[in-house]
Amino acid sequence: MDITLLGTGSPMPDPKRGGPATLVRAGNTTILVDAGRAVVMRLTAAGTLPIFLNAVLITHLHSDHLTDLNDIITTHYIMSQSETPLHIYGPPRTQEVVDATLAALAPDISYRLAHHPDTLTWQPNVVVTEVQPGMSFSVGETKILVGKTNHAPVEPTVSFRIEHDGKSVVLGGDGIPCEALDEICKGADGYVQTVLRADLVSLVKNKRFLDILDYHSTVEQAAQTAQRAGVKKLILTHYVPSIQPGQEEEWRALAAAHFSGEIILGDDLTTTSL
Numbered sequence: 001m002d003i004t005l006l007g008t009g010s011p012m013p014d015p016k017r018g019g020p021a022t023l024v025r026a027g028n029t030t031i032l033v034d035a036g037r038a039v040v041m042r043l044t045a046a047g048t049l050p051i052f053l054n055a056v057l058i059t060h061l062h063s064d065h066l067t068d069l070n071d072i073i074t075t076h077y078i079m080s081q082s083e084t085p086l087h088i089y090g091p092p093r094t095q096e097v098v099d100a101t102l103a104a105l106a107p108d109i110s111y112r113l114a115h116h117p118d119t120l121t122w123q124p125n126v127v128v129t130e131v132q133p134g135m136s137f138s139v140g141e142t143k144i145l146v147g148k149t150n151h152a153p154v155e156p157t158v159s160f161r162i163e164h165d166g167k168s169v170v171l172g173g174d175g176i177p178c179e180a181l182d183e184i185c186k187g188a189d190g191y192v193q194t195v196l197r198a199d200l201v202s203l204v205k206n207k208r209f210l211d212i213l214d215y216h217s218t219v220e221q222a223a224q225t226a227q228r229a230g231v232k233k234l235i236l237t238h239y240v241p242s243i244q245p246g247q248e249e250e251w252r253a254l255a256a257a258h259f260s261g262e263i264i265l266g267d268d269l270t271t272t273s274l
Helices: 039-045 069-079 094-104 106-115 179-185 207-214 219-229 248-256
Strands: 002-007 021-026 029-033 055-057 086-090 126-130 136-139 142-148 158-164 167-171 190-196 233-240 262-264 270-273
Touching (some): 002 190, 002 233, 021 158, 029 158, 069 086, 094 106, 190 219, 219 233, 219 248
Parallel strands (some): 029 055
Antiparallel strands (some): 002 021
16 A cells, blocks of 8 residues: 655645645555645646546545645546546535536536537536545445544544555544544554644744644644554644755654654655555
8 A cells, every 4th residue: 555645735835735635555446535736736746647546535625625626527527538437535515515616617518518529428427425434435445434533613524544455544634633533543554644833833923823723733643643543654744834845854753752653754745655
């Protein structure tokens, strides 16, 4: 099982980091988790395309995790040679988001149908499954478990545990530590968590920005979750603020003070194997 951090950025634009998105490759199954800005470009750089995705999983409906879902849908549609479905799994209201996206794309879709009447005769085939904590389902060769997370007041939010051939990875999405996250992470080979540096965020004297402190895990909290759950490898992403050149070891040391396993962080397209 290979995990690629397609986008390690946050809502704050960074020319070197795409928005939150993680690629999981397990055997012949390819799964995208979240679809932040630049995700299609990062998929291409990672050697794949939307048409090769078995599924897209959405942890929650914050805009930075969805910014380029429209590009996933459009590129899948343009490149498909038949009415191949694009499967999207996400929390309640995901269907609403997809319907609104398709409505926004309606002019473009009509132009393409008019331009290619002999070879393009179908609308985008997007199949949405809304999930709840406690559910499980299969995608390709993988089994996926859905967990609860705490990103209040954003409700609902979910985590995903992807299992394949004796290996497992948990995608925690945004949120703070909670018992449900500990439970779904228990014994996982990998745990991908979005994180911030509270010491650096606190230097910004802007109330709206400081509000992010109460619903995102710090580096230290993510490490503590991983340690409690017996995770083998902690994979950090969605850095707030962005990691600057030469700071990686500083961030890693903050996690290592609380977690005894391997710690992965880095630039977009960083890949690790489980």
